[in-house]
Amino acid sequence: MTFKVSVVGRKGGVGKTTTAIHVAAHLAFGDRRTLLIDGDARNYATTWAAGGHMPFTVDGIGGLMAVAEYDAAVIDSQADPSEQDISTLGKHSTVLLLPAVPEAQAVSGLIQTVQVLDRAGVSRDRVCVLLTMDTRVGTATQDAREALTGAGLRVLSRTIRDTVAFRHASGQSVLVHQVRNTAGKMAWEDYRAVTQELLELGQ
Structure with missing residues (x-):
């Protein structure tokens, strides 16, 4: 059975496409034949790759017809998907991944997204939050984690560090560890840990 991860973000600038690209890469490097579906009308994932x-x-929405031919599939959802889109992705994914930056507005938006999934009958066991753009300074990330877990959401233990290496990687059409700086390699390891957590959740 295909391991399917849908990456959903209703707020821009949270690292949705960055996450889809790097989770797909780690799944592929784990000897899984992997498909990334670029569902965003702006085609950021297609451009990056x-x-x-x-x-x-990498394929567009039409590639959904071929998902069963792969060991793993990552769906980069459209920006600000409708409630119907969120419900459909939730019902048909092994794991629904919600990237978010550690700030109050993002936390509020995530709770609204999960309420959509609740109404659709999607188990929260298959939904998880990934905190991105973690500066590793101050208490914002910990505060966000506590707020989200307090609202009954599962938050992945690994966060994604904030680094300009992601912008360089996108501009060069490469993965972040191929950017020639230490931060890029460390961010790559962040996504390795995240992918492992997702695989464990999908078991």
């Missing part, structure tokens, strides 16, 4: 050096296949 345009250099042709990604270890996974």
Whole structure:
């Protein structure tokens, strides 16, 4: 059975496409034939992968018809998806991944998204939050984690550090560890840990 991760973000700038790209890469490097579905009308994932050096296949929404032919599939949802889109992705994904930056407005938006899933009957056991753009300074990330877990949401233990290496990687159509700086390699390891957590959740 195909392991399916849907990456959903109703707020822009939370690292949705960055997360989809790097989770797909780690799944592929784990010897899984992996498909990334670019469901965003802006085609950011397709543009990022345009250099042709990604270890996974990229396709548009039409590629959903071929998901069963792969060991793993990552769906980069459209920006600000409708409640119907969120419900559908929740029902048909192994894991629904919600990236969020550690700030109050993002926390509020996530809770609203999960309420949509609750109404659709999607188990919260298959929904998790990934805190991105973690500056590793101050208490914002911990405060967000506590607020989300207090609202009954599952928050992945690993966060994604905030680094300009992601912008360099996107501009060069490469993965973040291929950017020639230490922060990029550390961010790559963040996503390795996240992918492992997702696989464990999907078991």
